[in-house]
Amino acid sequence: MVQIHRRTFLQGVGVTAAVGVLGAPSLALGAAKKVVIVGGGTGGATAAQYLRRYDPTIEVTLIDTSKEYYTCYFSNLVIAGLRDLKSIRQTHEGLSKRGVKIVHDMVTAIDGGAKQVVTASGQKFPFDRCIVAPGIDLVYGAVEGYTAELEEKIPHAWKAGSQTDLLAKQIKEMKPGGVVVMIAPPNPYRCPPGPYERACMIAHYLKQNKPGSKVVIIDPKDKFSKQGLFTAAWKKHYDGIVEWLGSDKVGTKFAIDPTTLTVKTQAGEIKADVLNVIPPQRAGKVAQASNLVDDKGWCPVNPATFESTLVPGVHVIGDAAIAGAMPKSGYAANSQGKVCAMAVALLLNGKQPVQPAYTNTCYSFITPDQAVSVAAIYELKEGKIVEKVGGLTPADASDEVLRREGQYAESWYRNIVVDCFG
Amino acid sequence: MKWKIATSGAVLAAALAAAPFAQAVEISYAEVMAHTCAGCHGPNGSSVGPAAPTIAGINPELFIEAMRDYRDGFRAGTIMPRIAKGYSDEEYKLMAEFFAKQPFKRYDQPHDAKLVERGKRLHDRYCEKCHENGGKASAEAGVLAGQWLPYLQYQMEDYLAGKREYKEKNMKNKLTEMLEKEGQEGLKAVLNFYASQK
Ligand SMILES: Cc1cc2nc3c(=O)[nH]c(=O)nc-3n(C[C@H](O)[C@H](O)[C@H](O)COP(=O)(O)OP(=O)(O)OC[C@H]3O[C@@H](n4cnc5c(N)ncnc54)[C@H](O)[C@@H]3O)c2cc1C
Numbered sequence: 153m154v155q156i157h158r159r160t161f162l163q164g165v166g167v168t169a170a171v172g173v174l175g176a177p178s179l180a181l182g183a184a185k186k187v188v189i190v191g192g193g194t195g196g197a198t199a200a201q202y203l204r205r206y207d208p209t210i211e212v213t214l215i216d217t218s219k220e221y222y223t224c225y226f227s228n229l230v231i232a233g234l235r236d237l238k239s240i241r242q243t244h245e246g247l248s249k250r251g252v253k254i255v256h257d258m259v260t261a262i263d264g265g266a267k268q269v270v271t272a273s274g275q276k277f278p279f280d281r282c283i284v285a286p287g288i289d290l291v292y293g294a295v296e297g298y299t300a301e302l303e304e305k306i307p308h309a310w311k312a313g314s315q316t317d318l319l320a321k322q323i324k325e326m327k328p329g330g331v332v333v334m335i336a337p338p339n340p341y342r343c344p345p346g347p348y349e350r351a352c353m354i355a356h357y358l359k360q361n362k363p364g365s366k367v368v369i370i371d372p373k374d375k376f377s378k379q380g381l382f383t384a385a386w387k388k389h390y391d392g393i394v395e396w397l398g399s400d401k402v403g404t405k406f407a408i409d410p411t412t413l414t415v416k417t418q419a420g421e422i423k424a425d426v427l428n429v430i431p432p433q434r435a436g437k438v439a440q441a442s443n444l445v446d447d448k449g450w451c452p453v454n455p456a457t458f459e460s461t462l463v464p465g466v467h468v469i470g471d472a473a474i475a476g477a478m479p480k481s482g483y484a485a486n487s488q489g490k491v492c493a494m495a496v497a498l499l500l501n502g503k504q505p506v507q508p509a510y511t512n513t514c515y516s517f518i519t520p521d522q523a524v525s526v527a528a529i530y531e532l533k534e535g536k537i538v539e540k541v542g543g544l545t546p547a548d549a550s551d552e553v554l555r556r557e558g559q560y561a562e563s564w565y566r567n568i569v570v571d572c573f574g
Numbered sequence: 575m576k577w578k579i580a581t582s583g584a585v586l587a588a589a590l591a592a593a594p595f596a597q598a599v600e601i602s603y604a605e606v607m608a609h610t611c612a613g614c615h616g617p618n619g620s621s622v623g624p625a626a627p628t629i630a631g632i633n634p635e636l637f638i639e640a641m642r643d644y645r646d647g648f649r650a651g652t653i654m655p656r657i658a659k660g661y662s663d664e665e666y667k668l669m670a671e672f673f674a675k676q677p678f679k680r681y682d683q684p685h686d687a688k689l690v691e692r693g694k695r696l697h698d699r700y701c702e703k704c705h706e707n708g709g710k711a712s713a714e715a716g717v718l719a720g721q722w723l724p725y726l727q728y729q730m731e732d733y734l735a736g737k738r739e740y741k742e743k744n745m746k747n748k749l750t751e752m753l754e755k756e757g758q759e760g761l762k763a764v765l766n767f768y769a770s771q772k
Binding site for chain 2: 202206207483486487490491494497498501503506507508509510511513525527528529540541542543545553556557559560562563564566567568570571
């Protein structure tokens with residue numbers, strides 16, 4: 153408890169010095185250190201919370217375009233009609249209560265040289281260090297014929313919110329016996345098991361409500377996350393409903409005709425009644441605009457601190473960052489947010505970061521009450537994040553175990569959003 | 575444990591320049607490691623439920639035993655056997671110390687209020703000897719009062735199915751005795767009593 157006492161003590165000193173009651177000139181002179189966080193999703197919100205707790209004297213400003221954040225995790229349950237959109241809505245109010253300054257505006261540039269962040273409305277925010285967590289940008293045109301404008305008709309639903317509702321609505325209104333076609337993305341992308349969990353959830357909905365309908369996955373990959381577990385679940389629960397077509401059949405380049413909802417592949421054409429295009433991805437736009445990305449569109453970082461190797465003083469976490477063996481997941485973004493907050497708090501206090509620790513876990517629902525999981529612990533080795541141990545739900549897990557995992561998945565959702573958003 | 579950071583001297587020098595009035599902020603590796611568990615066990619180990627257990631306030635010896643048992647296959651679990659393999663005995667010890675210091679936060683949870691009174695009586699007769707103070711104490715055995723009900727149910731299923739070792743033979747005796755006299759309904763009542771505790 154020593155640490156906590158010491159911190160509370162220092163907090164008290166800071167407050168008195170600020171109001172100038174006590175003669176503590178050195179403290180009063182030292183203007184509060186400023187951290188600006190760009191993006192208040194899973195990674196950014198976590199970093200904000202943990203910075204405040206590691207060093208409450210740091211002034212933390214979090215900027216996000218949007219007042220509402222819909223978690224992508226559990227959005228596949230919304231698509232299946234098992235939850236409503238409201239249940240995956242988070243806000244920044246909890247962070248605000250913890251003393252984080254919240255600004256709703258779009259960041260247009262992060263200037264590492266001038267150490268300031270500029271927003272669309274023209275505001276400027278100076279920083280000592282900046283943490284960038286903008287998530288992903290979708291490379292629409294990589295699926296020929298798909299454009300940003302088309303997302304109102306052909307949803308990607310890879311950023312949760314109105315897109316999630318749109319896909320749910322289209323599936324609900326589809327004619328019985330119809331075909332839902334999903335184009336899966338190439339690696340690396342946000343949430344490796346996400347498309348296949350989505351296929352399970354859509355298949356569940358179709359099985360219950362629209363007999364004779366199908367989900368076809370057009371995949372530019374020849375293998376995918378949790379493949380054995382998903383394939384077994386499709387066979388067991390959705391035989392004849394889910395069909396997966398990998399790159400050996402359909403190739404890696406696809407084109408769509410948005411008027412007829414037809415997908416062209418090397419194996420021929422397939423006509424969809426509902427089309428879900430999940431395009432290739434890269435780091436969020438603002439990272440592209442601020443020279444934080446490499447030639448593949450992702451942000452290289454020092455994995456001990458998540459400081460950009462391209463722009464000193466600016467850290468990148470979450471989906472946008474290249475984090476070695478860690479996948480682009482919510483749990484990973486949360487874990488990275490904490491490591492980054494630790495490093496930033498110590499660096500701003502003139503200290504070396506301590507040894508980091510990283511974890512990822514990800515639950516995927518295969519039926520409304522059964523889930524499978526992946527878990528991995530990572531370590532920093534020779535400047536890289538490598539997997540120390542990891543593994544999946546065993547292939548022979550009983551229904552009872554899968555139901556427990558379903559319960560624990562619900563529990564995971566509630567705990568992680570509290571850990572991120574307060 | 576030896577560990578060297580990969581930040582360059584220049585970076586640190588810049589950091590020092592930016593922070594002329596450095597304060598004594600301290601962060602331990604134990605804390606950093608323990609925070610990786612929060613996504614499932616809640617901030618500082620107090621789970622907001624509805625299923626994953628709170629590990630805040632846990633007796634450090636029981637914590638270490640639990641981690642070892644998961645790692646070595648003596649205790650069933652859906653995901654902990656995989657996670658426990660990621661840490662050394664020394665790291666278990668560091669985390670045990672961290673979690674033991676955290677307060678066990680209790681949240682309202684769904685339970686059958688009609689069973690609570692009977693559950694309390696049965697607890698007093700069969701379980702209180704080790705799970706003291708109505709299951710709130712952590713000195714001797716696991717904290718049960720305010721623990722999440724699905725987790726408690728799964729643990730009892732695992733003990734009874736031989737998938738979790740009893741560390742105390744007397745717990746097995748008392749539990750068997752209670753089940754003989756009061757049946758599964760009796761056990762359900764005891765667990766609902768724990769779930770009702772705040
Ligand atoms: C269908 C689906 C299911 C998933 N399921 C899981 C799961 O079960 N478990 C799991 O761990 N992960 C899951 N994920 C992955 C998870 O959602 C992401 O990995 C996680 O959200 C990444 O966090 P982030 O902070 O990097 O980005 P985000 O959470 O996307 O946050 C980015 C934030 O930055 C803001 N922003 C962007 N640009 C700007 C700008 N210029 N100015 C201001 N603000 C800006 C955005 O508004 C947004 O709030 C799933 C993803 C999908 C699509």
